[in-house]
Amino acid sequence: MNLPDTNQNNLVVAISSRALFNLDESHAIFEHEGVEQYSRYQIEHENEPLAEGVAFALVKKLLALNNKHENGPLVEVILLSRNSADTGLRVFNSILHYGLDIKCAAFTSGQTPYRYISAFHSHLFLSANTEDVQNAIRAECAAATILNSKNLHNSSDELRIAFDGDAVLFSDESQKIYDEKGLLAFEDNEKNAAKTLLPGGPFKAFLAALHQLQKQFSPENCPIRTALVTARAAPAHERVIRTLRAWNIRIDEALFLMGRNKTEFLQAFGADFFFDDQRANCDAASEYIATGHVPNWE
Secondary structure (H helix, E strand, C coil), X not given: CCCCCCCCCCEEEEECHHHHEECHHHHHHHHHHCHHHHHHHHHHCCCCCXXXXXXXXXXXXXXXXXXXXXXXXCEEEEEEECCCXXXXXXXXXXXXXXXXXXXXXXXXXCCCCCHXXXXXXXXXXXXXXXXHHHHHXXXXXXXXXXXXXXXXXXXXXXEEEEECXXXXXXXXXXXXXXXXXXXXXXXXXXXXXXXCCCCECCCHHHHHHHHHHHCCCCHHHCCEEEEEEECCCCCCHHHHHHHHHHHCCCCCEEEECCCCCCHHHHHHHCCCEEEECCHHHXXXXXXXXXXXXXXXXX
16 A cells, blocks of 8 residues: 655654653663563563653654644654564553554664654654663754653643754854853853854754744734743843744744743743753753753754
8 A cells, every 4th residue: 555655844753662661661671671571561561551751742742733723734743662572562552442543653672763753754753761862963853861850741732842052053162162161261262153053953944843833823813932042141132032043944933041940940941841952951951841851962
């Protein structure tokens, strides 16, 4: 049977089983008792729905965008799993249980699934497996390792996603100056380079895809809102603003925090998901907000 390809203008998000559902119990069996016991456990429990995982609420809101638009679906979610097809049946049964419109999957029986990210034309990959995330980043796909979270749900129907700047939306070249030479050298560099565009980082294309989704709605009725949440402050703000302007990419809110703790601001924004390359920022935010750690992408 040959079906037409999915609209290549859609936003495509690839997600692992452990990001979508809570597989802590069965994963512990895998780690302590091996693959055979894990497989037996999953098959014996395949009709028991899995609990929601850290990225479940994000996926649900992304898929809900398809019901807000008249001219066909805007978002496709793909399951990429290290499970076998046998053990993955429980995952698909859980997808059906929750009514998630996820139809495509790749089950790789223990092998890294990152090689299918490009084949599915994915803009974003979320996983609990750091190795798979690193491979996805190297394949030039935005990717993040989901962190354990209280998985608190934002009751709003609006989808709100927050991004760090350097090493996430932008390259890490300025971050390296800060790390190696300190704040004053960083500020001098950004002031001198204020009219020089920042190179794009691993999440530039994903932000651009979100921007294209936003353009499908009127500004007053757009169900997606984005925020830049950065430790930068004046005079390092100008280069960021000029870069986003040159990219012609919409960012709804920009928070220049001069090193303040980001968590309270993320809560005030009402973020559904936050992406940052600094593990300390991610750990703090994950207490309250679903968070993805963006690894070094070189």
